[in-house]
Amino acid sequence: MAKVKNIVRLLWGVFLGNTFCFMILLNHTTTTTKNECSTPRHQGLQPRRLTWSSNRDMNLIMVGVMTAPKYFNTRAKAVYNTWGREVPGDIMFYSSEGSRSLDIPLIALKDVDDSYPPQKKSLMMLKHMHDNYINKYEWFMRADDDVYVRPDRLEELLRSVDSRKTWFIGQTGRGNSEEFGLLSLDSDENFCMGGPGVIFSRETLKRVAPFVEDCLRHLYTTHEDVELGRCVRRFAGVSCTWSYQASDCDCKMQVIFYHNQSGNSAFTGDLKQKEIHQAITLHPVKHSEHLYRLHNYLKGLKIQKNQHDVLNLQRDLLYSMAALGFEDHSDGEIPSMLSPHAEQKNSFWNRTDIEIPASIRRHPPESLENLSEWEFLSNSLYSTSDLNPRRRYGTSLKEGLNDAIVEVMELINHYSKQRGRLIEFKEIMYAYWRMNPIYGVEYVLDLLLVYRKYRGHKMTIPVRRHAYIQQTFTGLYIRDVEADSSIQESVPNDVSVPVHKQLQHVLLNLHKNLQPFFKFGRNEEEKLIHFILPLSGRFDVFKRFMQVYEKTCLVRQENTQLNIILYENPETPGDVESTKNLVQEMGNKYYYGRISVTFIKEKFSRGPALHFGVNNLQEQDLMLFIDVDMVFNEDTLARIRKNTVANKSVYFPIVFSLYNPNILKVFRGENWWDNQDIIHENHGFWRQFGFGIVSLYKSDYLKLGGFNLLISGWGFEDVTFYDKAIKSGLHIVRSTDPNLIHVYHAIHCDPDLDNTQRQMCLGTEASTLGSLQTLQRIYSDYSHLFEPSVR
Incomplete structure (x- = not known):
């Protein structure tokens, strides 16, 4: 009888608890709905798994790029030829009345000139986007022609946010120290900085666009982005979003909408920077050649990631086959159930670099001459293979070491958000490295890190960890290109010839073909x-x-x-x-x-x-x-x-x-x-x-x-x-x-x-x-x- 009473009490407690939680949740939802259009709050974007699209036939985003005729053939064309072609939606360029261009999709705004600041151009561009495309897209973006956008990252962000709500997304600004208090902003007001780009949800643009002319009549400053933020706050009731919280990062908007403070020299130096790797938009890129350079660099990163993903999938497939009891297929025979194309007996099953054991002796030397010596790294490089045993790091070694550390830290912090901690790299205490031209590069690193826990019992502790890294070289590939027929004919047709032999044959024939053009003799045009x-x-x-x-x-x-x-x-x-x-x-x-x-x-x-x-x-x-x-x-x-x-x-x-x-x-x-x-x-x-x-x-x-x-x-x-x-x-x-x-x-x-x-x-x-x-x-x-x- 006592057991029955305990069970009844337990069930009654569960019922009361669930009822109480339901009432709290209902009250919170009602309050949120009431306050959604009232006094705005500085909220963070909370990601969701599914796209919040009420109309699955709509495209994701419409990007409007403000430009001017003097940039049509340089910056605007570069934008259209790089990231503009990868936008998950459409892109349109907006310029002054009477503008014409055959290279970019262009809208010439009526009664708009190219004067600065471009307040009228910006607001009239938004009105045009609303009047012509409001029912075709979930999101709308205002961008300049000197910004680089990573469309894949942008799509990932927008598909994780409820587009039915009023959102005003960008890098939050409140003015610099000289302007503080002079922008007619209250203590809780902000704006989205225009340079790195500004994103509006469909609902936000619907509330703002009908009042564009009213906003133009009530300008308080000469800053286009400040007045745009004031207009959005006034008629949509939202401020610029402060942060984006995802499962693998807690990013402030100045990180993912990145503005470089270097001016004209921004993004002209080394591109292997943490800020570039984390950002969704990068601003400013003042010269078109630098935008192409940045585009090629980021595409290279994407290729590397895809290659790494393919390698991991191949490894998983081999592990799965072993777990399911399949026999070793190193002889090149592919199981019929895994081979949709029987004739494709490719080299995947003969690969020796797919399953790489984590061992310093993974490639034991056959003789003393084949032994790769380790070199010691501290403040200097110490090596027995050079006449000068102590010397400075070379540029290639610095670059490779930095890449290795970046990958290690990304791997360590992959689940940092869920665990409520972050580990930061401080410095290398010492390291060993060696390179084998056939197998790749190996590192043994002694790292000084800082462990930061920001949930529960908060703490900051310096720690030291060792890491062993293997970077295997990929194969050598030759890509056929349109070239002189004599050069094309020199390529061996025998596919059994090794790739490096084919490359050598091509280069030797190329040298022979070009020799007549480089005959030396007395040439008075050559400088004395x-x-x-x-x-x-x-x-x-x-x-x-x-x-x-x-x-x-x-x-x-x-x-x-x-x-x-x-x-x-x-x-x-x-x-x-x-x-x-x-x-x-x-x-x-x-x-x-x-x-x-x-x-x-x-x-x-x-x-x-x-x-x-x-x-x-x-x-x-x-x-x-x-x-x-x-x-x-x-x-x-x-x-x-x-x-x-x-x-x-x-x-x-x-x-x-x-x-x-x-x-x-x-x-x-x-x-x-x-x-x-x-x-x-x-x-x-x-x-x-x-x-x-x-x-x-x-x-x-x-x-x-x-x-x-x-x-x-x-x-x-x-x-x-x-x-x-x-x-x-x-x-x-x-x-x-x-x-x-x-x-x-x-x-x-x-x-x-x-x-x-x-x-x-x-x-x-x-x-x-x-x-x-x-x-x-x-x-x-x-x-x-x-x-x-x-x-």
């Missing part, structure tokens, strides 16, 4: 290059230089002139006469050779020597400062002419510097510098911090102030000159030149040199001995000679 060569003794090396110059310039009749600044070396007094005789011999052999010698009776110093050579030229002359140790070919001359522009650019090529031949014991014989295999990490290194070889116009040399003529002895004059060029307004071109090679020569570092010069000299001397691998091998072979004897 004035070689300035400082020389002191070293006749044997000078003979090699003249062999190169003869083959490259004299025989081919290149448009060049060689200016030799000759100093006497007390240690080899006979070299001066020998040098003059060799120059005379070349002059007799090549009457058009244009070789001159200037003899200087002073102590040799490279900076003053080059300055003497410059003084013999005209301001419009193109100069190349070169050393006698260099070898080059005609491709180097072409790069010099292309990369050096008067009043614009100075070319500092990065040369390949050979190691000590006594250690290498390679590259002997005549014309050894033509060997195609000479560029190798064990043969030499790219002299990234050498600035002695430079091409520029004399006029730019004078603007830079020339060399520091007070520097004497070895080096440093090129570094100071490079610093001047960096600080100038000239564009600095730095590029590796595989045909510009510095031949090894012994370096003598004078003990009397300035300390800075001597340290540079010693560093150069050490770096030219041999590669780290070569030196390690030598040490390993001969280390017993250096060990102390054991008695």
